[in-house]
Amino acid sequence: MTVKVLVVDDSKLARIVAGKAIAALQPDWVRVEAASAAEALTIVGAEQIDLAVLDFNMPDKDGLELAAELRAAHPNMPIAVITANVQDEIVARVRALNATFVAKPVTQDALGGFIAGAALRLKKAGV
Numbered sequence: 001m002t003v004k005v006l007v008v009d010d011s012k013l014a015r016i017v018a019g020k021a022i023a024a025l026q027p028d029w030v031r032v033e034a035a036s037a038a039e040a041l042t043i044v045g046a047e048q049i050d051l052a053v054l055d056f057n058m059p060d061k062d063g064l065e066l067a068a069e070l071r072a073a074h075p076n077m078p079i080a081v082i083t084a085n086v087q088d089e090i091v092a093r094v095r096a097l098n099a100t101f102v103a104k105p106v107t108q109d110a111l112g113g114f115i116a117g118a119a120l121r122l123k124k125a126g127v
Contacts (some may be wrong), residue, residue, distance in 0.1 A: 001007075001127060002028070002029070002030050003026070003029045003050045003051070003119075003122055004029070004030045004031075004032055004047070004048060004049050004050050004051075005022055005029050005031055005049075005050065005051050005052070005053060006032050006034060006040060006044065006051070006052040006053070007019055007022070007030070007031055007032070007034070007052075007053050008032050008034045008035075008036075008037065008039075008040040008052065008053070008054045008055060008058070008063070008066065009035070009054075009055035009058070009082075009097065010032075010035055010036060010058045010059055011055070012098070013033070013037075013119065014020075014055060015033045015102075016115040017106050018053055018082070018106045019113070020033045020105060021031070021106055021108045021110070022053070022111065022112045024084065024108050025047070025108060025111065025112060025115045025116075026058045026071070026115055026119060030119065032047075032049065034060060036059070036060050036061075037047070037058055037060050037062075037063075037065065037066040037069075037078070038056070038060055038061070039053070039062035040066060040070075041066070042098070044070065044074075048071060048110075049074075049077070050065065050076040050079060050122055050127055051080075051118045051122070052067075052070055052078075052079045052080070052120075053079075053080045053082060053111070053114075054066055054067055054070075054079065054081050055081075055082055055083065056081050056082065056083030056085060056090065057083060057085065057093060062091075062117065063081045063082070063083065064081065064093055064094065065079060067079050067081055067094070067097045067099050068097055071097050071098065071099070075094075076121070076125065078100070078114070078117065078121055079097070079098075079099040079100070080099060080101075080102045080114045080116035081097075081099050081100070081101060081102070081113070082102045082103075082104055082106055083101075083102075083103070083104060084103065084104040084105075086103050092117045093119070100113075100114045100117070102106075102114055
C-alpha cells in the first residue's frame with residue numbers, strides 16, 4: 001500500500017522544499033499538498049492520509065489548531081509541525097498534541113528523524 005503524506009503550508013516554496021526533503025527520504029511515498037488548514041481538512045476528509053507535515057504559521061488556522069483537529073480524528077497519525085518560531089511554549093504545545101516539532105529551515109536532516117519514526121510506526125500498523 002502506498003503511504004500518503006500531506007504537506008500543509010501557505011507558502012508554495014515551503015511546500016516544494018518540504019516535498020523534496022520527504023522525496024529524498026522516502027521516494028515511494030506520495031505527497032499531497034494543501035495551501036491552508038481548510039484545504040487540508042477537505043483532503044483528509046476525502047482520502048486516506050497516513051501522516052502530515054504542517055506549517056505552524058498560516059493565515060486561516062495555525063498548525064497547532066490543525067494538528068489538534070487531525071489528532072482528534074486520527075489518534076495514531078504521525079504529525080510534524082514545522083516553524084521558525086522556536087519557543088519553549090510552542091515546542092511544549094506541539095509535544096502535548098503527541099506531534100513532532102521540526103525547526104525551519106526544513107531540510108532532509110531536520111525531517112529525517114520524524115520521517116524515520118513515522119515510517120516505523122506505519123509499518124507496525126500495517127500501512
